[in-house]
Amino acid sequence: MSFSVRGKNNSAIEVTCITNNGLLLQVGNEQHFLPFKEFPWFKTAKVSAVLKVKLLNPNHLHWPELDIDLELDCIRNPDKYPLMHSPTE
Secondary structure, three states, rough: OOOOOOOOOHHEOOOEEOOEEEEEEOOOOOOEEEOOOOOHHOOOHHHHHHHHOOOEOOEEEOOOOOOOOEHHHHHHHHOOOOOOOOOOO
């Protein structure tokens, strides 16, 4: 007997936790913490919109309701991206 997989594998990317300080993102076998201090766009967003993240290709994350696109490399290596927006407090 053979089984076929139907639909997309949705477990490739998932927001697993949202705290007062940021969100925890699971991408495949990797976990990344995105602090609101460095990724301020998520801080005031609706939880439902933050949870709707898509992996458009192996390195491109997209939040359609928030119109946010991030490359995984800028999460892994934030020092390489000095022009990332930081809010003034």
